[in-house]
Structure formats: structure tokens, C-alpha cells
Amino acid sequence: MDPRLIPVKLPSSQYDICIHSAEGPSGHSLIQLGSQMRARGLSGKALVVSHPVIAKHFAAGLMQGLQTAGFTAQLCLLPAGERFKTPRSIAKIHDAALAFGLERSSTLIALGGGVIGDMAGFAAATWLRGIPFVQVPTSLLAMVDASIGGKTGVNHPKGKNLIGAFHQPRLVWIDPTVLKTLPGREFSSALAEVIKYGVIQAPDVFEFLEDRPKLSRYADFTPADLQHLLVRSAECKAWVVQQDEKEGGLRAILNYGHTLGHALESVTHYRRYLHGEAVAIGMVAAGEIAQRIGWWSVAEAERQRRLIEKAGLPSQWPTGIPWEAVLQAMQADKKVKQGRIRFILPHQIGQAELTDQVNLEQVRAAVEAITAA
Amino acid sequence: MDPRLIPVKLPSSQYDICIHSAEGPSGHSLIQLGSQMRARGLSGKALVVSHPVIAKHFAAGLMQGLQTAGFTAQLCLLPAGERFKTPRSIAKIHDAALAFGLERSSTLIALGGGVIGDMAGFAAATWLRGIPFVQVPTSLLAMVDASIGGKTGVNHPKGKNLIGAFHQPRLVWIDPTVLKTLPGREFSSALAEVIKYGVIQAPDVFEFLEDRPKLSRYADFTPADLQHLLVRSAECKAWVVQQDEKEGGLRAILNYGHTLGHALESVTHYRRYLHGEAVAIGMVAAGEIAQRIGWWSVAEAERQRRLIEKAGLPSQWPTGIPWEAVLQAMQADKKVKQGRIRFILPHQIGQAELTDQVNLEQVRAAVEAITAA
Structure with missing residues (x-):
């Protein structure tokens, strides 16, 4: 090629x-x-x-x-x-x-x-x-x-x-x-970030992944498909960085799934989940919040969850994590601005936005809703 | 004011x-x-x-x-x-x-x-x-x-x-x-950098200092004189930084006196000289080199030396410093580019230029010429 x-x-x-x-x-x-x-x-x-x-x-x-x-x-x-x-x-x-x-x-x-x-x-x-x-x-x-x-x-x-x-x-x-x-689990974990580009800005990338018969390993992709995925991912990231190099505004949308994802990595001491795995769970949680506040539909949240699972990624919040620890981890994170928690939430597949209008009770309820039984 | x-x-x-x-x-x-x-x-x-x-x-x-x-x-x-x-x-x-x-x-x-x-x-x-x-x-x-x-x-x-x-x-x-x-020795030491602006770009600053009856302490300046000195120094530094923020070229002229000054600080373990004192000696050495290669006159080198001494600054290289140590310190310094030593040398009071055309023997001879007997 x-x-x-x-x-x-x-x-x-x-x-x-x-x-x-x-x-x-x-x-x-x-x-x-x-x-x-x-x-x-x-x-x-x-x-x-x-x-x-x-x-x-x-x-x-x-x-x-x-x-x-x-x-x-x-x-x-x-x-x-x-x-x-x-x-x-x-x-x-x-x-x-x-x-x-x-x-x-x-x-x-x-x-x-x-x-x-x-x-x-x-x-x-x-x-x-x-x-x-x-x-x-x-x-x-x-x-x-x-x-x-x-x-x-x-x-x-x-x-x-x-x-x-x-x-x-x-x-x-x-x-x-x-x-x-590359170990298979790491390949799979990285797909979380590609799915993220799909949700926040590139519906074609989301659909491209939905259309692949299998997703979770290097061998699941033809060389041409893999190159397409890398080119589109690079274009997505480059586009955002060009709009906002120093994360003054728009670049924050790249943190979709990361507010809770980072917190989950932190409270599990960076040992239980690979970064992308935690982000995958964070995206499912963000999808749940978005659905609850009426930003997107049950069907869209479900579509995201299905693609995440198809990529071999976890979609459930683990049991036994104290909420207080999650809260503390989010507060220590850079996403806190003047004491408020900021969230990136999707409006539809291919479009997301930064908001500080979500309260902590809504976050907690969404996390509980996706916690493994 | x-x-x-x-x-x-x-x-x-x-x-x-x-x-x-x-x-x-x-x-x-x-x-x-x-x-x-x-x-x-x-x-x-x-x-x-x-x-x-x-x-x-x-x-x-x-x-x-x-x-x-x-x-x-x-x-x-x-x-x-x-x-x-x-x-x-x-x-x-x-x-x-x-x-x-x-x-x-x-x-x-x-x-x-x-x-x-x-x-x-x-x-x-x-x-x-x-x-x-x-x-x-x-x-x-x-x-x-x-x-x-x-x-x-x-x-x-x-x-x-x-x-x-x-x-x-x-x-x-x-x-x-x-x-x-501020302790008097620190005040005096700082004047080395002001004298530097005079030599590399601002003859008016050089003459302003020459015209003051006394120079070496805070009390030697009227408030108006001190403000003038600060304003002109800030203007000099700001002008250079505006031309070349990241030291790609012109900004290097601010290192006048610093190549040997830094080396002298280093070989004396940053204990014997304040920064400005070492720079003062470095400027006298650079003046000596400039004079020896015909960039400026004996009279200009002498005028610089007189102003440095009037400011209460040392003008002689100390005895007992092995040349090998100086050489090594200059090589470890950032002024080395692709293995060559770069020097800033004056053409006249108010104008200096970066050159890599000085050889190490000339540097050594100049240092020896200004070494205390």
C-alpha cells in the first residue's frame, strides 16, 4: 500500500x-x-x-x-x-x-x-x-x-x-x-479511543467499525482496513488539535469517557484495567448520563454499548468501588475547573459537547445503573 | 513617579x-x-x-x-x-x-x-x-x-x-x-547585565552608566535614574526576545560574556562569584578576544573594563584555574553547537554578533592576558 x-x-x-x-x-x-x-x-x-x-x-x-x-x-x-x-x-x-x-x-x-x-x-x-x-x-x-x-x-x-x-x-x-x-488485550483496548472518535465527531468511523465482521484483534483486520482506521483516527485527532492545540476549549471533547475512566483507573490503582478498557466503561457511563438527561436515545446508548462489547471491551462498572473514592479521584483530576466537574456528553453518534451542568447525583445514578449485578 | x-x-x-x-x-x-x-x-x-x-x-x-x-x-x-x-x-x-x-x-x-x-x-x-x-x-x-x-x-x-x-x-x-x-554585592553584580545591554545593543545605556558619578549601590542612584535604568533594561531585553523568542538566532547575543562567564562559575563551583561577577570577567575576556581579532579597538576594550570596575565588578580572570577544566565546562554548556564553541563578540559599543570563527587558542590567550598577575 x-x-x-x-x-x-x-x-x-x-x-x-x-x-x-x-x-x-x-x-x-x-x-x-x-x-x-x-x-x-x-x-x-x-x-x-x-x-x-x-x-x-x-x-x-x-x-x-x-x-x-x-x-x-x-x-x-x-x-x-x-x-x-x-x-x-x-x-x-x-x-x-x-x-x-x-x-x-x-x-x-x-x-x-x-x-x-x-x-x-x-x-x-x-x-x-x-x-x-x-x-x-x-x-x-x-x-x-x-x-x-x-x-x-x-x-x-x-x-x-x-x-x-x-x-x-x-x-x-x-x-x-x-x-x-502487540498483545490482543492492548489492541482491543486501543479500539476504545477509535470508538470515541466515532462518537464525538466521526459517524463514518463508528459505522466502519460496526461493519467489520470482527474487531478485537490485529488479525481481524485486512491491511487496507487497518490503514483506513489509522488514517481516519489520525485525521480525527489532528483536526481537533488544529482547532485547539492547548486544550482551551474544543480539545476537551477528546476526554469523552475519560472523566469516569480516569477515576476508575485511579481507584483501581492502574492495575485492573488498561487505559482503553477504563475509557470504554467511562463511555458507557457517559452514554447513560446522556440518555438520562435526554441528550441521546436509549437506542444510541445501546448501539455504543454493543460496539464496545464487539471490540472485546468491558462495558460494566465493577462492583465494590466506594463512590467516595471515585468522587475524590474526579476532584484530583484536571477536569475540575473552579471546583466544578466537567463532562463530555454525546448529542448523537458523531457529535459531543462539554458541559458542567451535570450534577454529581446524576453521575452516581448512571454509574450504579451500569454496575455489574 | x-x-x-x-x-x-x-x-x-x-x-x-x-x-x-x-x-x-x-x-x-x-x-x-x-x-x-x-x-x-x-x-x-x-x-x-x-x-x-x-x-x-x-x-x-x-x-x-x-x-x-x-x-x-x-x-x-x-x-x-x-x-x-x-x-x-x-x-x-x-x-x-x-x-x-x-x-x-x-x-x-x-x-x-x-x-x-x-x-x-x-x-x-x-x-x-x-x-x-x-x-x-x-x-x-x-x-x-x-x-x-x-x-x-x-x-x-x-x-x-x-x-x-x-x-x-x-x-x-x-x-x-x-x-x-538588596545586598550591595548583588546590586553590583546585576549591573553587569545592564552593561551588557550597553555593549551589545544600547550605546545610550552604556553612556548613561558612564555619566553617573557612582554606580555600585542602590543609594548611588536617584529614583528617577533607577527607573530609567530599569525601563531601558526591560526595553532592551524585550526587544531581543521579541525578535527571537526561542533563541533560534539573535537572542544568542544576550549571552555576551556568558560563554566564559558560565565556565568560570562552573569551575569555581558557583561559590566564588555571583553570576554577574563571572559575566563581568567574561565580558572583559570577550572584549580582549574582539580586540585581538580586530573587531574593536584597544580603547573600546579599555572603556568597557573601566565601566565594569566602576560598577564594583571584578575584571580579572582568577589565577590557578586549569585551562582543561574551563574547556570542559564550555563543552558541557549549551553554547556548543555541532561541536563548535560559539562566541558573542562586540564590533563596537552598542553592537555585537555571534561567531563560531574564534578558535580555542585565541580564547586561551585572551584569558591568560586578563589573568591577575
Whole structure:
């Protein structure tokens, strides 16, 4: 298939999302990244931040391509996983940057999933007050969401993503063939974000997913279908980010399903659910609230629930979670503004809106209504 | 005297530097900051980052003004001094931000010298991916330099200001009367940066300083002279920052005297010299290099040296510093680009330029020429 370029045009920067599944000798297209970076004016040193398993699969081709294109490249391996997404990991990347002699014109490359991307991006944002940064997402979640839009950061012991910066990449390089090795549960989890695009802004994406015979694994998709899904997801995210880079308004709609999803992740200590799984439950809960306040119909809420289940995602709130803990987690979250809880709710499939007119009793009732019996 | 507003207009933001020396009941104008922030659209919570000595002198009036203007304000006290300018201090500010419930629309205020401003600014840049930030510099150095232009950051154990971000303030509030309590050596040290503006871009500032009968203490200036010096310094810095916010080119001229100045601070472990003192010696060295390569005359180099000494600043390189250590410090510094040392050198008083055409032997010879016998 021909590679696809999706441009992201922001007031202060412009970059491409390149979706390119090549079946070369290495089985992936990452060997071409170096020359593509060179073509975009990057040169000198490149520090590749990754974690050992990903690096084992994909680093050799990437490093070879960087060297062929004239870069001096080095690997910096870190453990991945939310619990390592801390200021301490940023310090480790900075130590590696110093030891390698990373300069203002050097590049930091994230090769990995969302956690690696968030950490490497934040390290790039804060090294010498910001150096060039390239995203090479290797998980479906990072491909359809985290690698696009410039959000970078780490967790505070008491809250997710509280410490961070906006720092746009110079290039996002997506090769769908690397997803072959992605665990099925992670693939499925990422579909939650694609379903989200469907609900908040893209009815065609929602219907495209409804029309697939099966959804929950890499092998359920033809290469063409997978490329279509990645292209449309990138377009959806890029469109929102272009309207509102720093989340002053519209960008908040991307948090659909996330207010309760984040709270659920937090109260289950980020262990029970993958991010997308918690978001899936959060979307079902938001759908329930929307239905209860008359924003959408029982049929629409049901249609969303069916697609979520078809993707192999959970749709029920778990039992045994104290409401007080959920409330506290929502209050610690960034979605609180001047003390009010903000919710993104759908009007119809393909259109959602931010509101602060939902009261906490309505939220609680919706959560109870979708709790497993 | 009437307050003076100097606007700073950047592509992504616009803010005022307000120079206002009021002799109200509290003896300073900081009580008015709250209403000025309000007038600029800020509201909600305000976390004031300061250090104990500064807070003792000035926090009461500032906090009272914030409360009167409707802010919920809290103080966060930190030790100051370069050795506390670390990621650890940023973590402390973030902890305070979390405990106080600082939201995206809240404001972080730096009340203190350059170290407090750099730390509070970086904490604001990285809390919830960037929240509003106000600078209230209380040292002359911070007033004429660090508080303007959006550079924020902390030190890495192996190098100064290696970790940081660009984050522009919403307002810079300068009250010269707070300088009454500034130690004389710090006042003098700050004049190095004012002399720098004179050499690199503003012959009128250079001549203004030459024309003062005495220079080295607060009491040597009339209120009108001090306001003039602050206004012109702010204008000089603002002009450069407006041309080149992120130091892509022109802004580098602000590093005049800093290449060797930083190296000297580093090899003396930031203990022997105040920043401005090291910059003063760095400017004398740069003047020596400029003279040796024919960029300016012996008379101009001498005129600069005389003004530096009149301001009570050192003009000789200290004995007993191994050249290898200086070299290493310059290489670790951000001024190294693709392995070359960059220098800012003057063509005449009021005009300087970045060059990478100076070789290390010339630098060494110039340093030796100005070393104390």
C-alpha cells in the first residue's frame, strides 16, 4: 500500500503523520525514518528512547536507517508501564542526554507505546528548553491517540499526567505492521479511543467499525482496513488539535469517557484495567448520563454499548468501588475547573459537547445503573 | 513617579512589564498586583513561590492585595540559591500545587530573585502542561534580565540550566523600592547585565552608566535614574526576545560574556562569584578576544573594563584555574553547537554578533592576558 501523509498545521509548528507499512527485509518501514527526518531538516545526534522488548524487535532497523542517513544514534532503554512514568525516568533520560552530548539541534526519538512517547516527549520538551522530537508509536493506542497532538508528561504520585508540557513532534512515523506483535488485550483496548472518535465527531468511523465482521484483534483486520482506521483516527485527532492545540476549549471533547475512566483507573490503582478498557466503561457511563438527561436515545446508548462489547471491551462498572473514592479521584483530576466537574456528553453518534451542568447525583445514578449485578 | 508599562509582543502571547515604585503604607507597590492580575483576566487560586527572607519583607502586602482582588492565595516557601535550583525543588512546588488544588486557570507567582523565578516558572510550565505565571522579581538581576523573556528551568548536577522550558509570564511586576534591602554585592553584580545591554545593543545605556558619578549601590542612584535604568533594561531585553523568542538566532547575543562567564562559575563551583561577577570577567575576556581579532579597538576594550570596575565588578580572570577544566565546562554548556564553541563578540559599543570563527587558542590567550598577575 502507498504510504499516507496526514499534515498537522498548528500556529507555531507544522508536521506530518506518516502511515507507512512497508514489508522490507526487516519486515517494517522504520529503516526509512532516518532519511525522512533528514528530509525534514533534522541532523546530528539522535537519542532513541525505548524499552527493552520493543527495542529487541524494532531498534536494529531504526538505528541502521538513522546511521545511513548520517545521524549519530544511541539507544536509551527504560522500563515501560504507567508506574515508571515518573520524574525519575525523566531524570534518567536527561542523564543519557547529557552523557551522549545531546544539543539543541539534536533529536529525541520515542520508539514505543504511549508511556515511552509521553516520557521521551517530556524529556525533549525540558532538555535545553526544548529540542526536536520524533514519535514512532509501536502500540495501537499510541498510534491512534497519544503520539499525535503534543501532550507529553509524567505522573505525580497522587495523580496521572499532572506534570507535563505541550511539545509538538517534528514527525510521527506509524508503521501498522509492528502491531503484529502487540498483545490482543492492548489492541482491543486501543479500539476504545477509535470508538470515541466515532462518537464525538466521526459517524463514518463508528459505522466502519460496526461493519467489520470482527474487531478485537490485529488479525481481524485486512491491511487496507487497518490503514483506513489509522488514517481516519489520525485525521480525527489532528483536526481537533488544529482547532485547539492547548486544550482551551474544543480539545476537551477528546476526554469523552475519560472523566469516569480516569477515576476508575485511579481507584483501581492502574492495575485492573488498561487505559482503553477504563475509557470504554467511562463511555458507557457517559452514554447513560446522556440518555438520562435526554441528550441521546436509549437506542444510541445501546448501539455504543454493543460496539464496545464487539471490540472485546468491558462495558460494566465493577462492583465494590466506594463512590467516595471515585468522587475524590474526579476532584484530583484536571477536569475540575473552579471546583466544578466537567463532562463530555454525546448529542448523537458523531457529535459531543462539554458541559458542567451535570450534577454529581446524576453521575452516581448512571454509574450504579451500569454496575455489574 | 508614574508607573511605566513596557509591552512584550510575542507570536503566541503578549504581556506587560510594569515598573511601579509606589510609596504606600506598606512601602512598596506589590499590594496592587492582585488587581492588576484581575484586570488581565486572571482569577481563582494563586500560589506564591518565594523564600523565607523575601517573604518576610514583601509577602504580606502581596497576599493582602491578592485577597482583596478576590484570589485565594497561598505561600510556598523554598530555600533559594543556585544549589537548590534542582528538579527536587520543582517536585516540592508541584506537591504544594497539588495540595492547594492548583488548576489550569490558577496562577503561580514568583516572588524573589532569579532562582525563585526560574524554579516557579518551570513549575508553572510543567504543572498541568502549563498554567499562568506572574513574575515579581525582587533582585536587580531578576528585574533587568531573568524575569523577562520566558526562560525557566533548573540545573542538572552536571550543568546549569540544562533542564527547562520556555514559558512566558502573563505579567512582570517590578517595584524598584524593594531593592533597598538588596545586598550591595548583588546590586553590583546585576549591573553587569545592564552593561551588557550597553555593549551589545544600547550605546545610550552604556553612556548613561558612564555619566553617573557612582554606580555600585542602590543609594548611588536617584529614583528617577533607577527607573530609567530599569525601563531601558526591560526595553532592551524585550526587544531581543521579541525578535527571537526561542533563541533560534539573535537572542544568542544576550549571552555576551556568558560563554566564559558560565565556565568560570562552573569551575569555581558557583561559590566564588555571583553570576554577574563571572559575566563581568567574561565580558572583559570577550572584549580582549574582539580586540585581538580586530573587531574593536584597544580603547573600546579599555572603556568597557573601566565601566565594569566602576560598577564594583571584578575584571580579572582568577589565577590557578586549569585551562582543561574551563574547556570542559564550555563543552558541557549549551553554547556548543555541532561541536563548535560559539562566541558573542562586540564590533563596537552598542553592537555585537555571534561567531563560531574564534578558535580555542585565541580564547586561551585572551584569558591568560586578563589573568591577575
